[in-house]
Amino acid sequence: MGFVLTTLIFAAIGIIASLCARICCNKGPSANLFHLTLVITATICCWLMWAIVYLAQMNPLIVPILSEGE
Amino acid sequence: MLNDDKSPFQRTFVNQVKRCAEMSRKLRFLKDQINKAGLLSSALPTLQSDVDLEALESQLADHEHELIEMNANSEKLQQTYNELLEFKMVLQKAGSFLISGKSYESAEGRELDENVYPSDYPESDSTSLLEQATQSEPSNSSGLRFISGIIPKSKVLFFERMLFRATRGNLLFNQAPADELIMDHVSSEMVEKTIFVVFFSGEQAKTKILKICEAFGANCYPVPEDLTKQTQITQEVSLRLSELETTLDVGIRHRNAALHSIGVHLSIWMNMVKREKAVFDTLNMLNFDVTKKCLVGEGWCPIFAKPQIQEALQRATFDSNSQIGIIFHVMDSVESPPTYFRTNTFTNAYQEIVDAYGVAKYQEANPAVYTVITFPFLFAVMFGDWGHGICLLLGALILIAREGKLSSQKLGSFMEMLFGGRYVLLLMSLFSIYCGLIYNEFFSVPYHIFGDSAYRCRDASCSDAHTVGLIKYRDAYPFGVDPSWRGSRSELPFLNSLKMKMSILFGVAQMNLGIMLSYFNSLFFNNSLDIRYQFIPQMIFLNSLFGYLSLLIIIKWCTGSQADLYHVMIYMFLSPFDDLAENELFWGQRPLQIVLLLSALVAVPWMLFPKPFILRKLHAERFQGRRYGVLRSSEMDIDSEPGSARHHEEEFNFSEVFVHQMIHSIEFVLGSVSNTASYLRLWALSLAHSELSTVFYEKVLLLAWGYENILIRMVGLAVFAFATAFILLMMETLSAFLHALRLHWVEFQNKFYGGDGYKFKPFSFAALADDED
Numbered sequence: 023m024g025f026v027l028t029t030l031i032f033a034a035i036g037i038i039a040s041l042c043a044r045i046c047c048n049k050g051p052s053a054n055l056f057h058l059t060l061v062i063t064a065t066i067c068c069w070l071m072w073a074i075v076y077l078a079q080m081n082p083l084i085v086p087i088l089s090e091g092e
Numbered sequence: 093m094l095n096d097d098k099s100p101f102q103r104t105f106v107n108q109v110k111r112c113a114e115m116s117r118k119l120r121f122l123k124d125q126i127n128k129a130g131l132l133s134s135a136l137p138t139l140q141s142d143v144d145l146e147a148l149e150s151q152l153a154d155h156e157h158e159l160i161e162m163n164a165n166s167e168k169l170q171q172t173y174n175e176l177l178e179f180k181m182v183l184q185k186a187g188s189f190l191i192s193g194k195s196y197e198s199a200e201g202r203e204l205d206e207n208v209y210p211s212d213y214p215e216s217d218s219t220s221l222l223e224q225a226t227q228s229e230p231s232n233s234s235g236l237r238f239i240s241g242i243i244p245k246s247k248v249l250f251f252e253r254m255l256f257r258a259t260r261g262n263l264l265f266n267q268a269p270a271d272e273l274i275m276d277h278v279s280s281e282m283v284e285k286t287i288f289v290v291f292f293s294g295e296q297a298k299t300k301i302l303k304i305c306e307a308f309g310a311n312c313y314p315v316p317e318d319l320t321k322q323t324q325i326t327q328e329v330s331l332r333l334s335e336l337e338t339t340l341d342v343g344i345r346h347r348n349a350a351l352h353s354i355g356v357h358l359s360i361w362m363n364m365v366k367r368e369k370a371v372f373d374t375l376n377m378l379n380f381d382v383t384k385k386c387l388v389g390e391g392w393c394p395i396f397a398k399p400q401i402q403e404a405l406q407r408a409t410f411d412s413n414s415q416i417g418i419i420f421h422v423m424d425s426v427e428s429p430p431t432y433f434r435t436n437t438f439t440n441a442y443q444e445i446v447d448a449y450g451v452a453k454y455q456e457a458n459p460a461v462y463t464v465i466t467f468p469f470l471f472a473v474m475f476g477d478w479g480h481g482i483c484l485l486l487g488a489l490i491l492i493a494r495e496g497k498l499s500s501q502k503l504g505s506f507m508e509m510l511f512g513g514r515y516v517l518l519l520m521s522l523f524s525i526y527c528g529l530i531y532n533e534f535f536s537v538p539y540h541i542f543g544d545s546a547y548r549c550r551d552a553s554c555s556d557a558h559t560v561g562l563i564k565y566r567d568a569y570p571f572g573v574d575p576s577w578r579g580s581r582s583e584l585p586f587l588n589s590l591k592m593k594m595s596i597l598f599g600v601a602q603m604n605l606g607i608m609l610s611y612f613n614s615l616f617f618n619n620s621l622d623i624r625y626q627f628i629p630q631m632i633f634l635n636s637l638f639g640y641l642s643l644l645i646i647i648k649w650c651t652g653s654q655a656d657l658y659h660v661m662i663y664m665f666l667s668p669f670d671d672l673a674e675n676e677l678f679w680g681q682r683p684l685q686i687v688l689l690l691s692a693l694v695a696v697p698w699m700l701f702p703k704p705f706i707l708r709k710l711h712a713e714r715f716q717g718r719r720y721g722v723l724r725s726s727e728m729d730i731d732s733e734p735g736s737a738r739h740h741e742e743e744f745n746f747s748e749v750f751v752h753q754m755i756h757s758i759e760f761v762l763g764s765v766s767n768t769a770s771y772l773r774l775w776a777l778s779l780a781h782s783e784l785s786t787v788f789y790e791k792v793l794l795l796a797w798g799y800e801n802i803l804i805r806m807v808g809l810a811v812f813a814f815a816t817a818f819i820l821l822m823m824e825t826l827s828a829f830l831h832a833l834r835l836h837w838v839e840f841q842n843k844f845y846g847g848d849g850y851k852f853k854p855f856s857f858a859a860l861a862d863d864e865d
Contacts, residue, residue, distance in 0.1 A: 028570070056461065063465040068526060071473070072571065074597055075530055078590045079546070079568040081652025086547055086580035087561035 025076060029069065036065030105372045111149065112369035118152045119362050125159055126355045129348055145368060148361060155354055162347045166340065173336045177274060178242045178285070179313045180329045185268045185287040186240040186315045187322045238291045239301055243310035245269065245284040251308045255290060258300045264291035289315075367857055374855055386416075390423075392430055392852060398422075429454045432852035438515045439464065445516075449837045450847025455616065457609050459841055466602065466840075467832055468519035473598065474777035474828040475520075477785060478528025479535040483821055484521035488514055520829075530572040531778070535816070536785035538575035545569065545576040587782075591775040593645045599771030599839070600634075600642045603764075606843030607631055613844055621706060629699035630760055630843075636688040636695070638768050647677045664689060700757040704750040711744040759842075767839040773831050781824050788815045 043057040243251055252265050266289045273282040288310075290301055305312050316322055378389040393401055405418040431452050435443045439460065445467070446452075446460040475481070491498070491514040498511055510517070532538040546569050547562035562576060569575075573590075577583045607630050614622035644657055655675040663670065664685045672682055792815065796808020841847070 024567070059461055060465055063462060064469075067465060067469045070598070070601070071527065071530055071594075074594045075572060075590065076568055076570075077646065077649040078593070079574060080649060082564065082586070083652065083654060084582050084586055085561040085563060086574075086576045086586075087559070087582045088557045089579060089581045090558060 025073070025080070028076070029073065032065060032069040032072070036061065036069075039065065105375045108372045109369060109376065112365055112372060115149055115152055115365045116362065116369065118156045119358065119365060121156060122152075122159070122351075122354055123358060123362075125163075126351050126358070129351055145364075148364070152361075155350075158350065159347070162343065162350070166343045166347070169336060169340050169343065173333065173340060174274065175311070176329055176333050176336065178311055180326065180333065181270050181274075181285075182240050182242050182287050182313045183315055183322060183326045183329065185270070186289045187319075187326075189240075189266045189268075189289040190238070190315065190317055236291055236293055237298065238289055238315075239298070239305070239312055240287070240289045240315045241305060241310045241312035242270065242274075242285050242287050243305075243308060245286045247308050247310075248286045248288070251288075251304070251310065254304050254308070255301060258304060259292055259297045262292065262294075262297065263301075265289075266291075370855070370857070394432055394852075428849065430852035431456075431849040433458060433460070441513050441516045442467070444512075445833065445836075447851070449841065450845070451849045451851050453846040453849040456846050456849070457613050457616075457844065459609070459836070459845055462605065463836055464519070467836055468516065468523045470598070470774065470832040470835055471520045471828050472523035472527040473594075473774050474831060475524045475781060475824065476527035476531040476778055477533045477535065477781065477820075478525045479533070480785075480816070480820055480824075481521050481524030481526075481528050483816075484517060484524060484825070488517040488521050492518065520825075531782070532573045532575055532578070533782060533785065536578075536782060536789045538573070538578040540575050542569065542571040545574050547574060547576040588775070588779070591778055592772060593649075595771045595774040596638070596768060597642050597645065598774060599768050600638050602771075602835075602840050603634060603767060603843060604631075604639070606840050607634065610844030621703060625703045625706070626699055629695040633692050633695040633699070633761065634764050636692045638764065640685075640688050644677060651677065653677050696757065696761060699760065700754060704746065704753050707749055708744060708746050763842070770839055771835065773835070777824075777828055777831055781820070781828075784820060784824070788812055788820070 040058055040061045043061055044054060047057060048054065248267060252267075255263060255265060267286050268288075270285045270287055274285050292298065292301060302312070316325065375387070378387045402420055405420055409417050431454055433443055433452075442460045442464050443458075446458070446463055452458055472481070491511055495514070503511060528534065529541070532541075544566075546564050546566045548565055549557050550560070550563045561580075561582065573587070577586060607627065610630075611623060611627045614620070614627060641657070641661060644655075644660060647653070648655060648657065655677050660672070660675050660677075663675075668686050668689055669682075676682075789812070792808055793812040796804050796811070799805065
């Protein structure tokens with residue numbers, strides 16, 4: 023799957039998660055904003071981690087050289 | 093505190109506080125007595141009957157008095173009992189000496205042989221002395237007298253030697269151990285004692301021996317020589333002993349009954365006294381106006397709680413039947429209010445983590461909002477292994493499931509910290525599982541969960557797999573690190589490069605977030621000076637250097653260029669006008685680098701110089717108007733509180749402000765390099781974790797599993813389990829926790845956090861109960 027496609031998947035998961043948070047725990051504007059912040063931060067962190075590892079492997083400069091005894 | 097200028101002893105309610113303190117002392121004494129008597133204090137369900145404080149006071153005084161008396165009496169009785177017991181033993185043993193002693197006198201001239209002597213005859217010293225004694229003795233028995241007594245066993249040897257020295261060897265010393273342990277009233281524990289009889293002659297010897305006995309703490313009891321008298325006295329002593337025993341017994345039972353009846357009420361009383369003391373302490377903080385017969389107090393309350401407070405005050409007026417209502421008046425304050433963040437059980441742990449560094453200034457941005465996610469996330473970057481993550485998750489779930497039971501128990505300090513951080517642990521474990529899936533490590537073993545590897549042999553025979561390596565024939569592995577890397581020779585170069593660049597990217601991202609938060613802070617406090625002369629140059633400086641580096645990293649990854657980023661960054665500073673040659677990553681790189689370098693150079697004086705000068709100008713402008721006087725805002729009806737906080741205007745010290753700004757700028761400039769490098773610890777710790785994990789797996793588990801012997805396999809499994817649990821799960825968790833915490837406290841928070849506020853500490857009866865215990 024490509025980079026863009028998976029990024030869109032992450033975005034979709036983030037949106038679904040925020041909607042769930044809004045539906046399940048609707049506790050006033052300040053608390054809602056807080057939950058939204060948490061979900062967005064978590065989504066961005068997870069996406070960033072995945073994207074970095076994916077990008078690093080897209081055009082690698084070295085390849086695995088198997089060690090003896092494999 | 094309105095009464096800051098009065099000493100603690102001048103305050104109005106000091107007597108009540110003293111009385112409460114006295115009562116709690118008595119209560120503690122009673123509690124001690126109950127504990128010493130070994131009774132369990134059974135707490136009755138709390139009866140809400142309000143015992144009057146004065147009645148309680150006199151009751152406590154009575155109880156204490158009674159208890160002290162009982163204790164003194166029983167002690168005296170016990171001592172008498174002990175003495176009688178010793179006397180009885182001395183009678184028993186010494187009697188046998190005296191009987192055999194008689195036979196010595198009549199056996200003068202007989203061949204003295206060791207076998208003749210009774211079996212409890214100890215040493216050869218005494219043998220030779222006995223010979224001397226009988227030889228040098230005149231034949232009349234009246235010269236030979238004796239003293240009998242009892243002495244602790246540990247002192248017997250020295251005692252004997254002292255006696256020999258003192259009487260120049262002219263004595264006979266017999267001893268026998270007592271049959272049972274006796275309570276030594278000096279040290280109040282059971283010791284072994286020895287009964288002794290000393291035969292001597294002469295008056296001077298007697299006084300010397302008596303003095304030595306006293307010095308050694310030996311108790312001397314007179315034993316009659318006559319056998320019938322001995323039995324008579326022994327009978328009398330036994331009778332008295334049994335009497336005393338019954339008396340003591342009755343006394344102890346009586347005391348225990350009294351203690352039991354007290355113990356039932358004890359915890360309620362203690363609670364009451366604590367509450368009263370706290371109330372009086374708080375009342376002491378108020379100002380008592382004797383002429384107008386009212387109390388005045390100042391305090392803080394959250395704005396949302398105002399209607400509740402007014403309602404509570406109305407209820408209090410009604411309940412106490414007072415003539416005049418309580419006045420609740422909002423006033424302006426010059427000093428900064430305390431900080432109050434409302435947290436629930438989940439966010440409380442994170443808020444405490446942030447507060448441990450410093451409590452936020454009033455209305456400053458709270459970093460805890462982001463810390464809830466970024467802290468466990470950075471932990472997971474350093475801990476990434478989904479096998480270990482699952483173990484942590486299990487631990488966290490157990491703690492959360494038994495929340496109710498564990499929160500009422502008294503835990504050790506380590507367990508308490510672990511229990512308090514259970515939600516932090518939960519998030520840490522969830523993120524660890526995620527990062528473990530990305531690093532593709534399950535107890536350091538990679539799995540092909542997301543499909544086949546993107547690498548394969550160049551040809552069917554795989555002949556050059558060990559020399560040149562595999563080849564990439566498909567798109568990158570869809571989720572995480574390709575499983576082919578594990579175990580290969582080029583694994584470390586690849587992973588190191590990946591993780592270092594990842595750390596830089598996370599670092600730049602978090603630091604930018606910090607600077608953005610400082611922007612929002614300045615916006616909230618309407619501090620446009622800070623925005624223009626601090627936020628903007630800081631953003632420019634950080635991003636033109638390290639933001640550019642992040643951009644280069646991403647471009648290099650996307651294009652697969654062979655450019656050397658170290659070279660690019662260093663020569664951007666050293667020779668910016670040179671041609672880039674093979675290090676060119678994109679068109680227009682050289683002019684862009686020159687522009688970025690120039691903007692970074694401009695940003696430094698931009699954040700250093702303008703602000704102090706502008707501040708000085710503003711200060712001068714403000715105090716131009718001062719000469720016309722300032723209207724004081726109207727105060728409440730009770731006037732002129734000297735203790736009420738009023739802020740004095742300060743002089744504007746330009747050099748101080750300038751130096752402060754210079755320090756701040758230098759800190760930022762140098763810090764941007766060091767903080768970015770500091771994020772490399774994300775790489776370092778994750779490498780360490782991965783390597784430790786690999787070592788334990790390969791060198792312990794696989795090695796042990798290679799043998800066919802089941803015992804070796806079990807031992808290997810056990811060692812692997814222990815090493816994983818203690819080193820990886822405990823030590824690495826603590827280590828990663830600590831480093832993630834440091835990254836937050838220093839690298840993230842020093843971009844925007846003031847942290848010099850103070851916490852809102854409302855008076856609470858519930859907090860009292862937790863406090864003291």
